[in-house]
Amino acid sequence: MSLSERVAAAVDGARQWQRLMDMAKLGAIAGDGVDRACLTPLDRDARRIVMRWAEEAGATCSVDAAGNLWLRREGTDPAAAPVLSGSHMDTQPQGGRFDGIYGVLAALEVMSALQDSGVTTRRPMEVVAWTNEEGSRFGPGCMGSMAWSGHSEIETFSDSTDAQGLRFGDALAELLASEADVPRRALGGTTPHAYIEAHIEQGPLLEREGLAIGAVTGIQGSRWFVVTLTGDSAHAGTTPLRLRRDAMQAFVRVATALNTIMDDPDDVLRFTIGRLQVEPNSSNSVAGRVVFTIDLRHPDAAVLRARGDAILGVIEAAAGDVTIDLRETFDAPPSVFDPDLVSMIEQAATALQVGCRRMPSGAFHDAQFVNRVCPSAMIFVPSHKGISHNPAEYSSPEQLESGARVLAWTLMELAS
Amino acid sequence: MSLSERVAAAVDGARQWQRLMDMAKLGAIAGDGVDRACLTPLDRDARRIVMRWAEEAGATCSVDAAGNLWLRREGTDPAAAPVLSGSHMDTQPQGGRFDGIYGVLAALEVMSALQDSGVTTRRPMEVVAWTNEEGSRFGPGCMGSMAWSGHSEIETFSDSTDAQGLRFGDALAELLASEADVPRRALGGTTPHAYIEAHIEQGPLLEREGLAIGAVTGIQGSRWFVVTLTGDSAHAGTTPLRLRRDAMQAFVRVATALNTIMDDPDDVLRFTIGRLQVEPNSSNSVAGRVVFTIDLRHPDAAVLRARGDAILGVIEAAAGDVTIDLRETFDAPPSVFDPDLVSMIEQAATALQVGCRRMPSGAFHDAQFVNRVCPSAMIFVPSHKGISHNPAEYSSPEQLESGARVLAWTLMELAS
Numbered sequence: 001m002s003l004s005e006r007v008a009a010a011v012d013g014a015r016q017w018q019r020l021m022d023m024a025k026l027g028a029i030a031g032d033g034v035d036r037a038c039l040t041p042l043d044r045d046a047r048r049i050v051m052r053w054a055e056e057a058g059a060t061c062s063v064d065a066a067g068n069l070w071l072r073r074e075g076t077d078p079a080a081a082p083v084l085s086g087s088h089m090d091t092q093p094q095g096g097r098f099d100g101i102y103g104v105l106a107a108l109e110v111m112s113a114l115q116d117s118g119v120t121t122r123r124p125m126e127v128v129a130w131t132n133e134e135g136s137r138f139g140p141g142c143m144g145s146m147a148w149s150g151h152s153e154i155e156t157f158s159d160s161t162d163a164q165g166l167r168f169g170d171a172l173a174e175l176l177a178s179e180a181d182v183p184r185r186a187l188g189g190t191t192p193h194a195y196i197e198a199h200i201e202q203g204p205l206l207e208r209e210g211l212a213i214g215a216v217t218g219i220q221g222s223r224w225f226v227v228t229l230t231g232d233s234a235h236a237g238t239t240p241l242r243l244r245r246d247a248m249q250a251f252v253r254v255a256t257a258l259n260t261i262m263d264d265p266d267d268v269l270r271f272t273i274g275r276l277q278v279e280p281n282s283s284n285s286v287a288g289r290v291v292f293t294i295d296l297r298h299p300d301a302a303v304l305r306a307r308g309d310a311i312l313g314v315i316e317a318a319a320g321d322v323t324i325d326l327r328e329t330f331d332a333p334p335s336v337f338d339p340d341l342v343s344m345i346e347q348a349a350t351a352l353q354v355g356c357r358r359m360p361s362g363a364f365h366d367a368q369f370v371n372r373v374c375p376s377a378m379i380f381v382p383s384h385k386g387i388s389h390n391p392a393e394y395s396s397p398e399q400l401e402s403g404a405r406v407l408a409w410t411l412m413e414l415a416s
Numbered sequence: 417m418s419l420s421e422r423v424a425a426a427v428d429g430a431r432q433w434q435r436l437m438d439m440a441k442l443g444a445i446a447g448d449g450v451d452r453a454c455l456t457p458l459d460r461d462a463r464r465i466v467m468r469w470a471e472e473a474g475a476t477c478s479v480d481a482a483g484n485l486w487l488r489r490e491g492t493d494p495a496a497a498p499v500l501s502g503s504h505m506d507t508q509p510q511g512g513r514f515d516g517i518y519g520v521l522a523a524l525e526v527m528s529a530l531q532d533s534g535v536t537t538r539r540p541m542e543v544v545a546w547t548n549e550e551g552s553r554f555g556p557g558c559m560g561s562m563a564w565s566g567h568s569e570i571e572t573f574s575d576s577t578d579a580q581g582l583r584f585g586d587a588l589a590e591l592l593a594s595e596a597d598v599p600r601r602a603l604g605g606t607t608p609h610a611y612i613e614a615h616i617e618q619g620p621l622l623e624r625e626g627l628a629i630g631a632v633t634g635i636q637g638s639r640w641f642v643v644t645l646t647g648d649s650a651h652a653g654t655t656p657l658r659l660r661r662d663a664m665q666a667f668v669r670v671a672t673a674l675n676t677i678m679d680d681p682d683d684v685l686r687f688t689i690g691r692l693q694v695e696p697n698s699s700n701s702v703a704g705r706v707v708f709t710i711d712l713r714h715p716d717a718a719v720l721r722a723r724g725d726a727i728l729g730v731i732e733a734a735a736g737d738v739t740i741d742l743r744e745t746f747d748a749p750p751s752v753f754d755p756d757l758v759s760m761i762e763q764a765a766t767a768l769q770v771g772c773r774r775m776p777s778g779a780f781h782d783a784q785f786v787n788r789v790c791p792s793a794m795i796f797v798p799s800h801k802g803i804s805h806n807p808a809e810y811s812s813p814e815q816l817e818s819g820a821r822v823l824a825w826t827l828m829e830l831a832s
Contacts, residue, residue, distance in 0.1 A: 201654065202651050202653075202654045203651060203653075203654030204650075204654075204655060204659050205656065205659075222653070224699060224700075235618050235778065235779060235802070235804055236711045236778075237618075237619075237636065237638070237777075237779045237780070238617065238618045238619030238620075238686075238777075238779050238802060238804070239619055239620065239686075239778070240619070240620075240621070240683045240684075240686075241680075241685075241686070241687065242683050243620050243624070243802070248671075248689050248690070248692065249671075249675070249689075252668055252675070255664075255665075255668040256668055259668070264657075267657055267658050268656075269657075270652060270653055270654075270655075270656075270657070272652035272662075272700070272701075272702055273664050274652055274664070274694075274697070274698055274699050274700060274701045275697045275699045276692065276694050276697070278691065280690075281690070281691045281693075282690055282691060283640060283691045283709035283711055284640075284688070285688075285690050286688055286690060287689075287690055293699035295652045295653075295699055295700050297652070297653050361654075362651060362652075362653030362654030362655070363651060363653045363654050364653070386651065387650075388651055388654070
């Protein structure tokens with residue numbers, strides 16, 4: 001039996017599930033949900049529990065200036081670059097029990113399996129819990145991984161405030177003060193050998209296809225737009241249709257035309273009109289103004305560029321006699337994960353006899369920033385009905401165990 | 417010179433304009449607008465001024481239990497049924513200077529013209545200012561004419577409250593107490609010989625066609641619907657388009673299909689989607705629910721019935737895999753005005769050499785309730801750009817004078 005096989009076999013799905021359920025008590029909300037925002041007392045409690053479990057697994061704990069929590073289990077070669085895994089522990093306000101925390105606890109489960117099987121890897125193994133991935137208390141998200149990767153200085157986020165007006169900088173200082181007993185660690189500056197992040201899919205594909213594992217090839221790029229169509233509000237009873245400049249009808253024409261250019265036979269492109277506001281929004285008044293959003297995503301930068309750049313022309317051609325304002329509010333190019341790591345994840349799944357497919361990630365993750373520093377990839381496990389950011393978010397104990405086993409195998413291959 | 421000609425010639429456009437501008441000072445708001453809600457101190461002041469002008473024109477004043485204000489100028493035959501004209505004096509919160517008050521002051525101008533020319537008609541002439549036509553302070557609108565016509569008892573409106581929680585019944589009692597010196601008159605019970613209401617068009621047709629007068633053939637019928645399309649909200653990044661139940665996309669399909677069945681080559685049908693609400697209305701979430709309104713109007717009851725009844729089938733065919741809820745919230749059949757009165761208005765316009773066309777009214781008016789009691793019709797004058805319920809509402813002094821002349825001629829024909 002190989003070492004990878006031994007450690008994967010030592011993964012204890014019941015223990016992992018119990019830890020997830022214990023964590024879900026911290027910030028539990030109705031319907032099995034969790035509301036545990038970053039840098040809150042609940043978050044501090046959750047970190048203390050993780051630190052205790054890590055110490056039980058033979059790891060030491062440290063924290064960096066961005067509040068990222070590090071758990072390190074030494075290898076036989078102290079000079080070797082560590083193998084890194086992890087995710088985040090904060091949730092959405094109406095969040096579930098698995099988004100983020102699963103990636104931290106699956107990596108911790110690998111440490112516990114190492115401890116239980118008495119295995120010491122060659123490379124050190126590290127688990128990280130990144131600060132504020134969700135961005136729902138303090139914007140933007142992924143602050144911890146952005147600061148660690150050198151994408152942004154942590155100080156640039158200091159003045160971000162939450163709904164109560166509290167500054168991120170003050171909340172972070174409070175966390176660090178509360179963890180004064182935890183050793184400090186430099187923010188960044190070291191390059192891991194590789195990073196593997198386990199996460200729930202947050203989409204329906206794996207469940208639909210009856211597969212246990214997604215070997216994530218990258219994070220698709222996104223372009224976000226806000227479109228304003230301005231016509232004339234008018235009396236719905238008195239104004240003939242041909243004399244109207246009806247912003248709602250312009251929207252219907254524009255949306256229909258956009259659907260045509262966004263058509264993708266492979267169903268990879270994501271095109272969403274999710275937010276729409278009407279003025280005056282009165283049942284007996286012609287709409288004078290419609291403001292709507294476009295969320296466009298694709299893993300291929302060229303496709304994303306071409307389709308996104310085509311939007312204005314399509315709107316101009318379809319809108320008719322209304323005024324058009326188009327603003328691009330976000331433009332994130334695709335992240336492409338390391339192909340060798342993706343192959344290793346596939347091989348681990350094959351060795352463990354669980355179904356696996358390659359897939360891009362539709363959502364953002366810390367891995368896209370870590371990928372700037374070291375080879376990175378992600379392991380997805382199925383999300384029931386694709387539901388996420390919702391108390392109904394669910395993955396079964398067995399699915400979560402399979403994910404941890406594939407993670408264990410992959411990390412073992414990397415750490416040898 | 418006929419009597420009709422004499423009285424029409426005695427209409428004083430400058431006096432009428434000055435009275436409109438004097439009235440517009442009561443509740444003046446920015447941009448030449450007026451905010452003078454029914455049963456307010458401003459409304460009471462406006463009524464006192466109208467009563468003074470009426471007395472100067474040889475009329476007596478009275479008020480009924482619904483607060484409708486009546487101005488009566490006796491004829492030579494006291495037993496003859498009176499000829500009635502008028503409209504309302506209340507405005508929308510962001511109203512203009514002409515909607516409603518013009519119909520009262522044009523009828524008053526005819527009385528003044530009679531007085532100036534020393535003419536006594538055979539039939540008595542009455543002017544009425546109906547209570548609460550707009551319905552924007554207390555719902556519904558047209559309370560005064562509904563109560564007078566026997567459509568509804570005035571007491572049924574007593575518990576309607578304004579935004580401050582004041583009851584209509586209490587506000588009405590306060591008005592009546594403030595007018596204790598004005599003679600009381602029975603609410604309803606008398607049948608006028610005919611009713612002619614002058615009003616601004618509130619639509620763009622007369623201006624577009626360069627015509628001075630609309631001879632209003634009736635008030636189109638209305639059917640209002642609220643449609644709820646329920647799909648599944650989902651992550652905009654992770655959920656493939658083919659696996660979505662996207663309520664926004666369902667709306668776009670439904671609206672497109674409805675446009676097809678609502679197509680009217682004559683451009684008489686009015687079809688409006690004016691209000692739309694999305695849940696969760698987040699730019700990166702697929703819409704789980706869209707609620708929108710349909711306002712459908714047509715002067716022909718059969719067309720209104722057929723198109724309205726077709727809506728559900730069209731939505732069902734177009735909506736795809738979402739749940740549909742359709743509620744009809746309002747169903748008002750068309751009002752057809754007296755053809756002889758419409759012809760008389762056309763003849764008056766011809767005699768006075770001003771351009772005239774027949775047209776239905778797109779908006780509601782008190783005339784549709786008066787029409788239940790006695791032969792009724794309306795005279796429209798042009799609205800600049802069709803704007804109404806807005807401070808920018810505008811009709812020129814000359815257009816308003818032409819309307820009053822045609823009203824004078826028509827009332828003279830009726831009163832002889």
